Amino acid sequence: MNLPNNDDLHLLAGSYALNALDDVERRRFESHLTSCTTCQDDIAGFRLAVDELAVATSQAPPPAMKARVLAEVGRTRQVSTVPARSMSVGRALPRLALAAAVVAALGMGGLAAQQRERADRYQEAASLATAPDARIVRLAGRTGAAQMIYSPTTGSGVLVADNLAPAPSGRTYQLWIIEAGTPRPIGTFDTNSAHHGELRVTSLPGSGSLVAVTEEPDGGSQLPTTAPLLASDPV
């Protein structure tokens, strides 16, 4: 994965406006964008250009689509206007909410998983979640999602991945912490037939680092060899 330094980030405004960044680049750029007024101005202007590209493609949708969309709208709730990002990044959450999130995440493990091992991990994650300094980092991607729950005082944590199909034969998933653009291998894990996987973590992300998951050859790699499947915002 090619991580740009800060000087290069300005160059990414065009690619960002065209959705031409991969997930890690996009998150890094979005984090840069919050404090860079030059890029904010660039993006505002580029949006006009992009709108124009989009409007040029206009064509009448299949007529039956409208009734289907309106029917869906009739039974779909809108989001509440509580800021969506307030819970997303590396923030100590109210402990009960966090514990509930862990229970929900682990609950998706499926019946086939070894019950005993799961119970142990559950206990571990639950105790992490109720630690006074518990933190949670969410990783998102095009398919699948994961949460890393950890406690800075105990120096340990757990990654819980869901909706992630098992890696192809000969391949595995690998977790990385990316600090100042340098990826550090944390460990490998696989997911089960219920698309659920977990990994114990004893190396924690520092402030401003990213957490990401790639697919690698069995045994893992020293440096990522594929684009990230899942990535977090800067912690």
Next chain:
Amino acid sequence: MYLGDGARLDTMRMPRRLRSVQINDVNPEALLVRVGQGDRQAFEALYDTIAPVVYGVARRVVRDPQMAEDVAQEVLLEVWRQAPRFDPAKGRAASWIVTIAHRRAVDRVRAEQTRHNREDRVGRDASAEPAQSDVGNHLEEQVVRDGIAAGLSALTDTQREAVRLAFYEGRTHSEVAQLLGIPLGTAKTRIRDGLIRLRDAVEPMEVNLS
């Protein structure tokens, strides 16, 4: 043109084609704000205005008609779900919707690519191959026509190709670099310079008025 009339000035500054997006004298921002308050009638009016753009983007990027329809439906539903978060102070309704539509279409096309690559893994990087020839010629021609309509003619050939691959084919800039056989830095620059020219072409008033 008299510069004292704010409303008129806004209309003048809006790119020509987007003005046609405003129908029934209802401005899309006001409509989207009403949708955000749960107004289903407003959504229906908004649907008539934006569904062709949403479907057009989906069709162009994902290509397969059935998949494009799925994507367009998801996007329109997402517009309904997310509408309470739309803030007219931060940008135009058209941009907000186009951003959701293009991102969703690109996500779908990349997920399909990943699935494809996994299914027939042949030990080489499929993304290094040029775009497959199953793209109908008429579609290519359509893209060229759209491109001209959208002001892409203001771009150099190399800028146009980079912007076309990124926007209409949903390629990442790394893929653009690979497909064109150029360094990543050059791809980034072409995309960025292309958008600057395009912006200046669709927004000439900005320069004069600011």
